[in-house]
Amino acid sequence: MLENILYILYGYGSAIALGLKYTVIITVTSYSIGIALGLFIALLRVYGSRLPRALLTVFVEIIRGTPMMVQLFFVYYALPELGILLDPVTASIIAIAINSAVYQSEYIRASISAIPYSQFESALSIGLTKFKIVWIVILPQAIRVAIPALVNEAIYLFKYSSIAYFVTAPELMYIGKSIGSKTFLYMEVYIILAFIYIIISILLTELAKIIERRHTVPSFIGSKV
Amino acid sequence: MESNILVVENLWKFYGREVILKNINFTVKRGETKVIIGPSGAGKSTLLRCINLLVRPDRGRIILDGDVITERRDVHNIRSQIGFVFQHFNLFNHLTAIDNVLLGLIKVKKLPREEAMRRAKEALLSVGITEELWRKYPAQLSGGQQQRVAIARAIAMDPKIILFDEPTSALDPELIWEVLNVMEKLSRNGMTMIVVTHELGFAIKVAHEVMFMDGGTIIERGPPNQILLNPKGERIKRFMDRMWYLYSLNRSSKVA
Amino acid sequence: MNNVMSWIKDIQFFTYVNIILSSITTTFILSIASFILATIVALLLSFIEVFGPRPLVKAVEWYVKIVRGIPLILALFIFYYGLPRFGFPLPPLYSAIIGITLVDSAYQEQLFKGAIEGVSEKQIEAAYAIGLTKWKAFRHVILPQAFRIAIPGWINEFSIVLKDSSIAYAIGVTEIFTQAVHVAQVIADYLKPLLLVSLIYLCICYPLSYISNRFHRRLIEMGMIGS
Known part of the structure; x- marks a missing residue:
């Protein structure tokens, strides 16, 4: 078995590296779009007027209530019926980004509501406008509270980007499957993939802990005592 | 004895x-x-x-x-x-007022339910927690009421x-007064x-x-009169001065 | 003539709806079985991590770290393609149940551990102060509160498992998503089958999320968790 693993690493190492590259591209891009869109959705849902709030609530519930798989298939297979054709990587990024935006908006929204109203009041009392209060008083605090959840989301997306396999985006899982079908050494390939996913996830988790520690403000909500 | x-x-x-x-x-x-x-x-x-x-x-x-x-x-x-009454009451959040008192009686003292019930009610009444509050959860009670339930929880155990x-x-x-009143009694x-x-x-x-x-x-x-009104040491004097200042009383004023 | 055609189409449509709906049992078996098994494993692991001896605690920590790093698809592939090589060929449904159980047990372990540790230190001190033993304090104060604290997350976790069960498509388990894709391929139309399965997932997940939120709010009202 070890021999086979070495054989695959030797023979298909560069293919695996390419797969990892696509996995990273899909993860990073969809996460970034997700956080920007998520912030937008969160702010509109907390501070927006009634109509956008209602529409976004429905949108969020629909996305949260359905599997990412369905959303991905929708973007890749159903949109062409409406005249929108996307390549596998773009389709994956869009589907994952929308899904992630909704979850990230929920994390941000929850942490905005965790900021006591007294913060808003005291900012009003020194004469700040509503927009400035949100931007320079509420959000910086809310984002700190949301950091653990937002980082978890990144790790989650890194693993979940593997569903791009289903629409033939050439990421790790897809490359793995094709190496497997060429060599019939499925188990060995999957062990290598598992190893890569696990190592990177653990590294990201450790990195997350460092970030959290660095952004801790003493006796702040969410900071460890 | x-x-x-x-x-x-x-x-x-x-x-x-x-x-x-x-x-x-x-x-x-x-x-x-x-x-x-x-x-x-x-x-x-x-x-x-x-x-x-x-x-x-x-x-x-x-x-x-x-x-x-x-x-x-x-x-x-x-x-x-030994009874213990905490600063932040520490009532069991998942239990009603009366169940907070009953827990120790039934699980520690192993009293039969009716006997435990009788003692719990007696304890609650003695701290002025009347029947309409017995089935409330801690979060539904005021701070003073919570602390009085906590005192009832302690006295029901018949501590030394x-x-x-x-x-x-x-x-x-x-709300301080109602608690101090119970303690004085x-x-x-x-x-x-x-x-x-x-x-x-x-x-x-x-x-x-x-x-x-x-x-x-x-x-x-x-x-108390000596320590609170005529303390001897420097440290305690300074402390008492501040305490009396907070208490809005002059140390020389007569306390009955 | 046109009328007849649309009639035929409608009949076809209902046949397909029926095909998709009939596979809902598989979705339920898959998600409920994996979820319950994962809960059992996770409860055991979380008790070990909170109360167990040091080496076992470390072992559980590593189990969680490793399992949480594995994408579900990969876990399914490993159990479906891997086990036969060790002489345990399993039908896809069983492989999927094992795979989801494995991955979800790590998430649920974190949930239960967090709930046990989420019971405030003050509550535990108060339990000791009235003379409860360690075991009785656990049984009558920590466990009942941890149980309540865990409920909202536990309900959400089921929604996650239910939605993730669609990934069993990868190894050909005929649950609703797989069936919808099959239908889509036959009628060469993805839009309607996908909308239909979305509706099915929504009808289950939305009420669950509503109930979970209600429980969550109740916990905040009772002071058992911070708002």
Whole structure:
């Protein structure tokens, strides 16, 4: 078995590296779009007027209530019926980004509501406008509270980007499957993939802990005592 | 029957290299109410926690009713004989007021349900918690009501002594009175109590002895009038001046 | 003529709806079985991590770390393609149940551990102060509160498992998503089958999320968790 693993690493190492590259591209891009869109959705849902709030609530519930798989298939297979054709990587990024935006908006929204109203009041009392209060008083605090959840989301997306396999985006899982079908050494390939996913996830988790520690403000909500 | 219900001998407590309690010695007589005052960080709270073994003292002995409890291993049996009232009430959030009182009676004292019920109701009524509040959860009660339920939880266990750890300092001013009132009644009825508090009025009116703690040790002790109105040491004088300032009273004013 | 054609189409449509709906049992078996098994494993692991001896605690920590790093698809592939090589060929449904159980147990372990540790120190101190033993304090104060604290997350976790069960498509388990894709391929129309399965997932997940939120709010009202 070890021999086979070495054989695959030797023979298909560069293919695996390419797969990892696509996995990273899909993860990073969809996460970034997700956080920007998520912030937008969160702010509109907390501070927006009634109509956008209602529409976004429905949108969020629909996305949260359905599997990412369905959303991905929708973007890749159903949109062409409406005249929108996307390549596998773009389709994956869009589907994952929308899904992630909704979850990230929920994390941000929850942490905005965790900021006591007294913060808003005291900012009003020194004469700040509503927009400035949100931007320079509420959000910086809310984002700190949301950091653990937002980082978890990144790790989650890194693993979940593997569903791009289903629409033939050439990421790790897809490359793995094709190496497997060429060599019939499925188990060995999957062990290598598992190893890569696990190592990177653990590294990201450790990195997350460092970030959290660095952004801790003493006796702040969410900071460890 | 010995008159000393609690004897604390040569008690020391360390956290790492820091000395929290330094050679504490005192006795409490049956039916006595002892008030401990002192600045924050003096070790008052740790001392109370040592007495009911929530914190293990590092050196020294504690004797409860002739029983050297620091040498006992069945700490939960000891704790069931010592009531403890917390600053933040610490009622069990998942239980109603009456169930909070019942838990110890049924699970620790192993009383039959009817007997436990009778005692719980009696305890709740004695602290002025009437029937309409019995089925409420802690979160549905005011701070004063919660603390009175906590006192009922302690007295229902029929303890030999009750320890109060700043029982009113988490309460709004107008709720403090109802709790102090219950404590005063308890004291008059002969309950043995050690009370850590900043309520000078209560101390003067109710305490048999006041102990001033600072830096992990007892600096001065005596009758309330002496300690609170005519303290001797420099440190305690400064502390009392500030306390009386907060209490909006002049030290020279006569206290009945 | 046109009328007849649309009639035929409608009949076809209902046949397909029926095909998709009939596979809902598989979705339920798959998600409920994996979820319950994962709960059992996770409860055991979380008790070990909170109360167990040091080496076992470390072992559980590593189990969680490793399992949480594995994408579900990969876990399914490993159990479906890997086990036969060790002489345990399993039908896809069983492989999927094992795979989801494995991955979800790590998430649920974190949930239960967090709930046990989420019971405040003050509550535990109060339990000791009235003379409860360690075991009784656990039984009558920590466990009942931890149980309540865990409920909202536990309900959400089921929604996650239910939605993730669609990934069993990868190894050909015929649950609703797989069936919808099959239908889509036959009628060469993805839009309607996908909308239909979305509706099915929504009808289950939305009420669950509503109930979970209600429980969460109740916990805040009772002071058992911070707002």
